[in-house]
Structures are given as structure tokens and as C-alpha cells.
Amino acid sequence: MKVYDTKDIINIAVIGEHKSGKTTFLDSVFFLTGKTKEKGSTDKGTSVMDFDPEEIKRKMTIRSSYSYVEYKNKKINFIDTPGFIDFIGEMEMALEVVENVILVVDGERGITIETDRIWHSIDELHVAKSVIINKSDTITSNFDEIVQKIKTKIGKTAVPLEFPYFENGKFVGTIDVIHKKLVIYEDEGKKYKELEIPSNYNDTVNKYREEIFEDISEINDEFMEKYLSGETISEDEIVEGLRNCITQGKIIPIFAVSSLTNVGILRMLDIIVEEFPSPDVHKEVTVIKNGKEEKEDISTENTTIITPFKVRIDPYIGRIVYFKVWTGNVKSGDEFYISETSSSVKILHPCVAFGKTLEEVQEVKAGDIFLVSKLEEVKIGYTLVSKKEDIRIKHLELPTPIFFIAVIGKNRGDEDKLAELLSRFSEEDPSFIVKFNDFSKELEVHCQGETQFNVYTEILKDRYKIDFTLDTPKIPYKETITKPTEAHYKHKKQTGGHGQYGEVFIKVEPLERGKGFEFVDQIRGGHIPKQFIPSVEKGVLSAMEEGVLGKYPVTDVRVILYEGSYHEVDSSDISFQIAGWHAMKIALENGNPSILEPIMDVKIIVEESYLGSITEDLSSRRGRINSIDRKEDGTVIINAYIPMAEMIKYSSSLSSITKGTGRFTMNLAYYDFAPEKLQKEITEIGRKIKEKANSK
Numbered sequence: 034m035k036v037y038d039t040k041d042i043i044n045i046a047v048i049g050e051h052k053s054g055k056t057t058f059l060d061s062v063f064f065l066t067g068k069t070k071e072k073g074s075t076d077k078g079t080s081v082m083d084f085d086p087e088e089i090k091r092k093m094t095i096r097s098s099y100s101y102v103e104y105k106n107k108k109i110n111f112i113d114t115p116g117f118i119d120f121i122g123e124m125e126m127a128l129e130v131v132e133n134v135i136l137v138v139d140g141e142r143g144i145t146i147e148t149d150r151i152w153h154s155i156d157e158l159h160v161a162k163s164v165i166i167n168k169s170d171t172i173t174s175n176f177d178e179i180v181q182k183i184k185t186k187i188g189k190t191a192v193p194l195e196f197p198y199f200e201n202g203k204f205v206g207t208i209d210v211i212h213k214k215l216v217i218y219e220d221e222g223k224k225y226k227e228l229e230i231p232s233n234y235n236d237t238v239n240k241y242r243e244e245i246f247e248d249i250s251e252i253n254d255e256f257m258e259k260y261l262s263g264e265t266i267s268e269d270e271i272v273e274g275l276r277n278c279i280t281q282g283k284i285i286p287i288f289a290v291s292s293l294t295n296v297g298i299l300r301m302l303d304i305i306v307e308e309f310p311s312p313d314v315h316k317e318v319t320v321i322k323n324g325k326e327e328k329e330d331i332s333t334e335n336t337t338i339i340t341p342f343k344v345r346i347d348p349y350i351g352r353i354v355y356f357k358v359w360t361g362n363v364k365s366g367d368e369f370y371i372s373e374t375s376s377s378v379k380i381l382h383p384c385v386a387f388g389k390t391l392e393e394v395q396e397v398k399a400g401d402i403f404l405v406s407k408l409e410e411v412k413i414g415y416t417l418v419s420k421k422e423d424i425r426i427k428h429l430e431l432p433t434p435i436f437f438i439a440v441i442g443k444n445r446g447d448e449d450k451l452a453e454l455l456s457r458f459s460e461e462d463p464s465f466i467v468k469f470n471d472f473s474k475e476l477e478v479h480c481q482g483e484t485q486f487n488v489y490t491e492i493l494k495d496r497y498k499i500d501f502t503l504d505t506p507k508i509p510y511k512e513t514i515t516k517p518t519e520a521h522y523k524h525k526k527q528t529g530g531h532g533q534y535g536e537v538f539i540k541v542e543p544l545e546r547g548k549g550f551e552f553v554d555q556i557r558g559g560h561i562p563k564q565f566i567p568s569v570e571k572g573v574l575s576a577m578e579e580g581v582l583g584k585y586p587v588t589d590v591r592v593i594l595y596e597g598s599y600h601e602v603d604s605s606d607i608s609f610q611i612a613g614w615h616a617m618k619i620a621l622e623n624g625n626p627s628i629l630e631p632i633m634d635v636k637i638i639v640e641e642s643y644l645g646s647i648t649e650d651l652s653s654r655r656g657r658i659n660s661i662d663r664k665e666d667g668t669v670i671i672n673a674y675i676p677m678a679e680m681i682k683y684s685s686s687l688s689s690i691t692k693g694t695g696r697f698t699m700n701l702a703y704y705d706f707a708p709e710k711l712q713k714e715i716t717e718i719g720r721k722i723k724e725k726a727n728s729k
């Protein structure tokens with residue numbers, strides 16, 4: 034493959050609900066541009082993008098995948114993404130590296146809740162957006178209806194550049210609004226002929242053109258003057274105005290296609306190479322240099338910055354890392370510095386990919402995407418820089434987990450294997466988080482939903498034959514004290530030779546929520562020698578690992594060491610650790626201990642008609658509603674604080690209340706005292722968990 038300049042590269046992520054036809058659309062693109070002789074098919078398991086055996090088996094995209102095509106002297110990099118909202122992490126990683134997003138809408142189903150959800154997750158992203166109404170072969174009348182729905186749900190600025198044309202009820206072509214042509218497809222969609230628009234379509238074409246002209250006028254005064262005064266506007270001016278509007282998100286173009294019959298796609302590709310922004314729309318990229326935000330010229334020769342955005346473990350090739358080049362260029366043998374690890378790596382044999390096939394390239398320029406195999410030390414989230422400087426690229430934040438589950442190996446010894454395999458999934462999909470719960474000594478998965486969890490655990494069962502049971506994960510409760518207290522402990526032991534001696538007096542005070550731990554040394558006159566002060570602190574901290582109620586860790590306390598004594602010969606690090614430990618345990622007993630529970634900051638988005646049932650449900654979950662915002666599209670956003678214990682199975686409850694239409698996000702907000710009536714129960718739960726964990 035030849036080397037492409039930044040201005041000739043177009044990066045596109047294809048998103049949309051499950052089964053809307055994203056992967057088929059790309060198979061069609063590959064077929065029409067001559068990349069494949071025979072068109073791939075997800076139904077037959079021959080698709081270019083869904084090449085993973087797990088994907089073929091499920092007929093579903095699990096991971097994002099990348100392939101390029103060359104068309105009209107441009108290189109278009111396509112990233113296909115999974116449509117299940119559970120795999121939103123895969124989608125977000127792709128979104129970070131593209132300047133264009135195409136939303137695929139299933140024309141047969143129209144704008145569904147899932148489509149709406151996916152679209153909303155990119156609401157605030159500054160990329161050029163477009164929509165294809167796929168499966169246009171199955172719709173004969175409701176195109177306008179879908180367009181109207183797109184306008185209310187997705188944005189008023191959405192407007193068709195092509196709408197479908199039917200002959201005898203068959204989708205045979207499109208009407209191109211900009212070029213004012215009827216485009217009829219031949220030879221399996223590989224060719225088209227341009228004809229005059231039948232006169233009965235003129236009104237529709239003019240209506241859409243007016244919309245487009247008004248949008249262009251908004252950002253271009255010269256264009257506006259010409260438009261208003263009725264002067265002729267050249268096709269070039271329209272194309273350029275439209276390109277600027279698309280780039281700035283002022284227009285969301287809509288296309289009508291059938292990925293199955295390849296109708297509409299070739300012309301769409303023509304428009305893509307003409308109108309879609311290349312990475313050079315951003316002349317600069319924002320980086321964090323030595324902790325400060327700065328701009329770096331993308332065409333610089335001095336500094337090459339690349340970031341890994343995806344990892345794939347290929348059964349034959351091994352580990353493959355996908356990179357985006359932000360500035361500069363990359364050649365085989367180039368050395369890069371990683372700020373995150375303060376180490377260097379060499380990039381050898383950069384490749385482009387077509388499905389699972391890799392092809393080495395000579396050079397990769399700013400804006401482009403490439404991949405490298407056998408690169409072990411690089412992880413998603415790192416920034417690689419061609420010189421030894423602390424430069425980082427700000428990443429999009431991955432969605433925080435909303436689904437939690439404990440995975441327990443059936444047989445002894447399975448646990449390690451389970452942890453290893455689950456972590457491997459997590460390396461490829463960082464939104465699938467595997468954690469070892471120190472308190473319960475159980476393995477937990479924190480992820481985006483049941484579908485994501487099931488896909489991965491089915492692989493465990495099918496491929497690795499590992500048996501496991503599932504359990505609810507344990508809530509990370511904590512303990513604190515509620516009144517100031519004092520404690521004294523003298524540790525004295527005489528055994529044969531050296532004895533042990535250390536005496537401490539401490540005051541322990543409750544701190545505000547979230548303050549954690551403070552240790553104050555008020556020893557005067559060397560009553561405890563300097564070197565033993567950290568020993569006392571160590572003992573105190575070790576006592577705090579298990580509270581005196583449910584054995585949950587202790588937090589939000591200030592410990593003041595104000596007096597003590599030592600022995601010239603017998604005092605030692607360990608003696609003072611022991612004294613500190615005992616004193617702290619006494620203080621915890623006497624400080625009116627209480628249990629703290631984690632409270633989540635929850636954002637729930639539902640259609641307005643469900644508001645009543647949601648608020649009712651939230652009050653039964655001890656939720657506190659902070660705000661309710663009504664949006665133009667008929668949805669409401671409810672912000673609430675809800676205890677984590679009440680949120681463990683919330684995804685399925687929300688789904689059943691809203692018939693699958695609601696969605697939510699949550700983050701840990703703060704810790705608060707658990708209600709009086711639950712304290713005893715939580716205490717007992719903690720003791721039981723600890724007992725079980727210790728017997729392991």
C-alpha cells in the first residue's frame with residue numbers, strides 16, 4: 034500500500050444498534066471498492082470484520098475491528114463496533130481516534146430506543162456525524178417518517194443528501210439532492226448511471242436543498258448573500274459549504290442505502306471522499322505536557338505522538354496493538370518513550386489491516402491508524418512520544434461499571450485460572466473490569482451489563498471448560514467512630530534475652546466523610562524516639578484494616594499520638610507496632626463505632642411517562658432525588674443519590690420498569706452512615722464474609 038498524507042485519510046467509526054447492518058454495510062463497501070472478490074456475509078460467517086470465531090458463532094460483533102479501503106486516492110479507515118450497549122467501551126475506544134461517525138439505522142425498525150441510546154452516548158463528542166438508513170430495500174413508504182424521527186431524536190440539523198428511489202416497489206437507486214441527479218445502480222451495485230430527476234421529486238429535492246442552503250448560510254456570509262439575492266451558486270461552492278457544515282456538526286447528512294443489495298453505497302462513498310473531514314481538520318492536537326495543557330502541531334517533524342486504542346489477542350499472531358498517530362509520522366524501527374512507565378519501546382513493522390490480514394507499511398503519517406504485533410509492554414491509555422518528554426494525550430473516559438457480580442470457581446485451584454482468563458478479556462476490553470475483593474477474597478467482575486458478562490463467561494465455559502458459580506458481590510462497607518476518644522496501651526514482654534517494650538497514648542477523633550486518615554505526632558521531649566513514630570502509625574493502620582463491628586476497614590479518623598515511653602534496650606519497631614495496634618483497637622471500641630455505606634451518584638434517563646414509577650421505585654431504594662430535568666426529546670434525566678447496596682441489580686429492574694428503554698450511569702459519590710436499623714444486619718454480614726474468607 035502507498036503512503037497516504039494526512040489530508041487523504043478519512044477515519045470513520047460505524048456505530049448503531051445490534052443487527053442494524055453495520056458489518057454488512059462494510060462488507061458491501063469492501064466488495065464495491067474491489068477489496069473482496071466475493072462479498073462477505075455475517076449470516077454465512079464470511080464477513081470481513083466479524084472474523085473472530087466467537088463472533089462467527091454468535092453472528093454478532095463483540096469487538097471493534099478495523100479495515101481500510103482505498104477509494105479515489107483516499108484511504109478510508111473504517112472501525113466497526115458492537116451494537117450492544119453493554120459493549121459501549123469498545124465503541125468509545127474507537128470514537129477517540131476518528132473524525133467521523135456513521136450511525137447505521139435499521140430502516141425496517143426505524144429509530145429504536147437502542148439507536149437513541151447509542152446516539153446519545155456521542156451527543157457531546159466533537160466529530161462529524163452522519164446517518165445511514167440501511168435496509169432501504171425493505172421500506173417503501175416510511176423514509177420521510179424516519180427522517181422526521183431522526184430530526185426530533187437526533188438533531189434538527191439532520192438532512193438527507195440522498196433519498197431512496199423505488200421502481201415497481203423495488204429499491205433501485207437514490208435521488209442525490211446536492212448534484213440533483215437520479216442515481217440508478219447496476220451490476221450488483223458496482224456501477225451506477227446518472228439520470229434526470231423525475232419531475233414529481235422536484236419539490237422534495239428543493240425542500241432538502243433549501244434546508245442545506247440555509248445551514249450553509251449560517252456559517253458563510255458570502256454564501257448567504259448569494260443565496261438570498263438569488264445569484265447562482267456553483268456546485269463547488271455548495272460542496273465546500275456542505276463540507277464545512279458537516280465538519281462542524283452543523284449538518285448531519287442522511288443517506289439511504291441497502292447493504293444487502295449494495296444500492297446507494299457507491300454514491301455515498303463518492304460523497305464521503307468529497308465531504309467528510311480528514312484528520313487535518315484539527316491543525317493541532319491538545320496534549321498534556323509536564324502536567325500543563327498545550328497544543329502540538331499535527332504536521333510537526335519533531336515530535337511524533339501515538340496512542341494505543343485497542344488490543345487484540347490473535348490466536349495465531351499473538352498480541353496486536355492498534356495505534357492512532359496524532360502528530361508526526363512512524364517508520365519501522367522508530368523508538369518511543371512512554372511517560373506512564375518511563376521506559377522506551379521500538380515500533381517494528383507497522384501494519385495496516387484488512388479484517389484479520391495484516392500488511393506492512395513503509396510509513397504512517399499523522400491522523401492515520403496502524404497496528405503492531407508482538408508488542409507486549411504497551412497498554413491502552415499510554416502515550417508514546419518520539420522523544421523523552423512527559424507528553425500525554427487526554428483520553429475519553431471509559432464508562433463506569435453498572436453491573437457487578439462475584440465469580441466463584443467450583444473447584445479449588447480454578448480461582449487462579451479464572452482470574453487469569455478474565456483478566457485477559459479485560460485487557461482487550463477495558464470496560465470489563467476484573468477485581469479481587471480483598472475483604473471477601475472473591476473475584477468480582479464490574480462491567481456494563483449482563484450481555485457483556487455472559488458473552489465472556491460463555492467463552493470460559495465453552496473454550497476453557499471452567500466451572501464456576503455466581504454470587505452477588507460484597508458491598509465495600511466501611512467503619513468509623515462517631516465520638517472522640519482516648520486510649521493507652523503498654524506493650525511489655527520479657528522473654529529470655531531481649532524483651533519488648535513500647536507504650537503509647539493516643540487520641541482518636543472522627544473526621545469528615547472522605548477525609549480518610551490523618552496521623553499527628555505530638556510527642557515532645559523524645560518520650561518516644563523519632564524512629565519508632567512510624568512504627569506506631571503502622572500498628573494503628575494495621576488495626577484499622579478490620580473494624581470492631583463487621584470487620585470492615587476503618588476510615589475517616591484522626592489519630593494523635595501525644596504521649597508514650599520507651600526502654601533503651603527492649604524498645605523496637607515491632608514493640609511499638611504492637612502497642613499502636615492495641616491502643617487503636619481500644620479506641621475503636623470506645624469511640625461509638627458505626628458503619629458507613631457507599632452512596633452512588635446515579636443518573637437515570639427514561640421516557641417521561643415512566644417518571645412516576647421510577648421515583649416510586651427510587652424511594653423504596655432509599656434514594657434521594659437531586660434533580661429532574663426534562664429534555665426536548667421527551668425524556669427526563671433523574672439525578673439521585675442511592676446507596677450502592679440498592680443498586681446491585683438495578684439494570685434489570687430499570688429494564689423491567691421501562692420495558693428496556695431506560696438507561697443509567699453511576700459513580701461512587703461518598704460514604705454515609707448506614708441507617709440505624711440496618712447497622713446490625715450489615716455487621717453480621719461482614720462477620721460472616723470474613724469468617725468464610727479466612728477459612729479459604
Ligand SMILES: Nc1nc2c(ncn2[C@@H]2O[C@H](COP(=O)(O)OP(=O)(O)O)[C@@H](O)[C@H]2O)c(=O)[nH]1
Nearest residue numbers: 051052053054055056057075167168291292293
Ligand atoms: N434486507 C436487508 N437486510 C440487511 C441489510 N443489511 C444487513 N441486513 C441483515 O441484517 C442482519 C444483521 O446484519 P449485521 O451486519 O450483522 O448487523 P450489525 O449487528 O449491525 O453488524 C443480517 O442478517 C444481514 O443480512 C439490508 O440492507 N437489507
Ligand SMILES: [Mg+2]
Nearest residue numbers: 055056093094
Ligand atoms: Mg456487526
